[in-house]
Amino acid sequence: MASETLIRVCMGPAGIAAGGKQVIEAFHAALVDAGVSAQVRERCSSHQVGCMGLCARDVLVEVHQGDVKTVYQYIKPDMVQRIVDEHLVAGKPITEWLVDEVYASFYRKQIKVVLADCGRIDPEDIDAYEAVKGYEAARECLTNRRPEEVIEEVKMSGLRGRGGAGFPTGLKWELGRKSRGDDKYIICNADEGDPGAFMDRAVIEGSPHAVIEGMIIGAFSMGARNGYVYIRAEYPLAVERLKKALDQARTRGYLGKGIFGSAFDFDIKIKLGAGAFVCGEETALIASIEGMRGMPRPKPPFPVNRGLWQKPTVINNVETFANIPAIIRNGCGWYAGFGTDKSKGTKVFALTGKIKNPGLIEVPMGITLREIIEEIGGGIESGRPFKAVQTGGPSGGCIPASMLDIAVDYESLAKVGSIVGSGGMIVLDADDCMVNVAKYFVQFTQSESCGKCVPCRVGTKRVLETLERITTGKGKEDDIERLEKLAGGIKAMSLCGLGQTAPNPVLSTLKYFRDEYEAHIRDKKCPAKVCKGLLTYSIDEATCKACGACLRACPSGAVSGEKKKPHRIDAAKCVRCGACFEVCKFGSVNRE
């Protein structure tokens, strides 16, 4: 029995951060000591499988004995010995360390299409991908179908661009097909720039061949002979795996001349992004691939007519391409069976923030926010009241707690002033200040503005200045009106999507959390106690134990006090950094 035992330790980025390597070492040592033979493998690592998603419970350890799988959570190196002794030697799993109900509910509501193979197959092995019917869809299309038929299938599936704007993919391909020119390009946008979304990275790391297969099918449909993957240089593992996958596909003849024995030639090159959020915008991305500054240009002409090197170009994002093989294999009807009337299929979200089970999830469109947050996410981590969820990143908005029952799809989120976007979903609780959240996103878009058009370049700067004023207690009565005017002007007049959506975080928080803005401006108070400039710190003399922790922590010498005498904070010297509040073990530092 012992020889059949397989132990898999999570070694994804999160697993490594949580100490996965040490856990593996502990297993090796403990197994030798106990004289048990078992295979210890890395899960989610560069040699085995992609990430499963529930990173918050790391280090996750799976023990496979025959068909029985036991999963432990939060494993630290010092816990390994007991697992070996009790489970492997004595045959009794340690019940209190097993994953709980949350682990099951995390997966119950999810439907995995894009992430289906992530975590199941070895992403660096093309055989593993072919074993799960990989490249069958591409073979079928290239050898048995006409491009028009493939486009029709994709159209009927209802798949819409997963990069943010939700443009129907089949329609885009059709426009690409109809566009005149012998040289056409297809580009996979993997320049995931939304701070708080990492599904594209996960998909490429977990199932790079699915993306390549999707691109082959897309290229065949529109008649493109050259493809590019534009990917962030900050994702070295994804780049590495993609390179390997491309080499493997080329060796098998799935890329290159006469693919699958057909007359179709196609190959893919990798271009590394150099760190500019705006390059997620199609025309900026094209400029960047051409080696220039990533400044968007006005549309029309659209890239499908005049794109890369002035040739017809179709750009889709990673998740969109990864959906394609499954759609072709299972048929458009199968895919359209998920989701709502206008938003078909599934969508991957990066669920983060103050949530109990942060991680990557894939759900059918139309699922409610409540199901995602309460059932999959397990609710708020701190137990503090849920306040809002921010979707769509810097172009999206904040949806308040009162709207938890809305469906998550393109139309419903747009209706409440947010967007699906690339799929960032950040959960906020009562400790989060909505003005601060708005400020964070404006700070981001402002620093990522390319600077080409005036409304975005200067306008977002003025919005940020106003928000900075408000959050430091210098807000003026007419600042809300000023914000609204700026937001309206920037939305209407900006050149590209970045500027046109940059005001959304401000507008949506103004809509649902206006009282917080007013508290900052009129009462000079931050209700969530986040905005530094609006807080004052003092020490409660009655409970202060004079331990000196705050005195040592204070960077500005504002705390004074001797041993055994209550300490004091000099308000004039205080820089309101909150260090004293954080270090006090007795709750004696008041923050108001």
Next chain:
Amino acid sequence: MAMVSLTINGKKITVPDDLTILEAANRHGIAIPNLCKHPQLTPFGGCRLCVVEIKGVPRPVASCTTPVNEGMEITTVTEQLEQHRKFVLELILSDHPNDCMTCESTGSCQLQELAYTYGVKGQEYAGERRTYAKKDGNPFIERDLEKCILCGRCVKVCQEIQGVEAIDFGYRGFKSKITTAYEDDLNCEFCGQCVHVCPTGALTGKLWKRKGRYEGVKETDTVCPYCGTGCNITVHSKNNEIIRITSRPWTWNEGFLCVKGRFGYPFVSSPDRLTKPLIKRKSGEFEETTWTAALEYTASWFRKIREEHGPDALGGLSSARCTNEENYLFQKFMRAGIGTNNVDHCARL
């Protein structure tokens, strides 16, 4: 070339289908405000002032980059559009020094003119302004980047017309600026094409400084004397001194000049300049004389040499700075007058 019909502000027009809306409007006498579009340069689409409404299109579009289409119904002025334009002007001016009083470009500044037209003072969204301590030390072009509105015309003219690419956009967002490589002092041909297309006071001639703007300034259209190309120039003079040379955009050289034509004028009022002929006497000293005397003196030597050594002992070298007519006369003089074919010209600048 195919033609398309469309209406702008209710006026039905027919234009070639490769025009933009802005070009079509301008051709039919309809002006649309803009700052970043220069007629001789490719469109940029950054200032957003040229937005128009197209029936059926949900948001305002930049007319400088949108091609015309059959049946388009375009409106260039609505209350909403004018408000949008005011908004953009407010933002531009909120990051612009309010120093028209002392600015070299007052009166010839497109930004100033638009602010005046729309009554925008730039105070509504006042905030941080870009400040640059370092000034460019080159001898000809004053680059005041605080006045730059990042329209990109200078970058385009340097690339598309002059082919030099001395400058480009640098950085991004609010920190964007037009810069040379490594922000060194400008070290280019100094043709000043960038100065010519700049719509504000960001680029001016260093020689112009404090010499006069429009009050008491006389403008004289003439031809550049430097070479046979014969660019049309406009000499700005005040108190009988040349204070600036420009070229009008509708001249055959389209307003473009070279460094000599644009900045090489101070010799005109230089104290070292010769204004009377001199004859070197036997003593070796130059002696001032009259034109008649000087020409007679020269002619007598020509005659003497021809008589003693034959006409081929003489040769004539003309200048590319002369006009065709002048050069024609010169070779005629050499061939028919002197009697030699020894005639050439410098033919280089």
Next chain:
Amino acid sequence: MQKTLDNILSRYRESGGNVISLLQETQDAFGYVPREAVQFFSRELGIAASKFYGVATFYAQFRLRPVGKHKVTACCGTACHVRGAERIMSGIQRELHVTDEEDTTTDGQITVEKVACLGFCSFAPVVLVDGAVHGKTTTDAVIKEIKSLRKK
């Protein structure tokens, strides 16, 4: 240096490329983009130096000044932000007397950088110290780590 530049240039000439990939390879080789490299490529390829400079200052990846011996990278993605990334960043900067602009200590030892999102959102806030991930971290823990770097 010249040899490295020649190599980069010959790769460029063989396999094609553009200003961005040239700069990326240069930075991989030297840790930053030296001025001499730009001048060399500009001269050899007839691409204006201003173009290189415009691209290098546009993209966050490129550094125009040498990088410190050690690198501290604070993730400032949304998940990290709501868990106090800003406080950690300013704590590190205060400790090392560096700013967003002057991001390397005067002794050239440590460079402090911000990054938009590293994708470790479930371990927010995250700081990388010489590439090692420190999840769910605090200002104090990072500063302790930095102090031990200095001793190395």
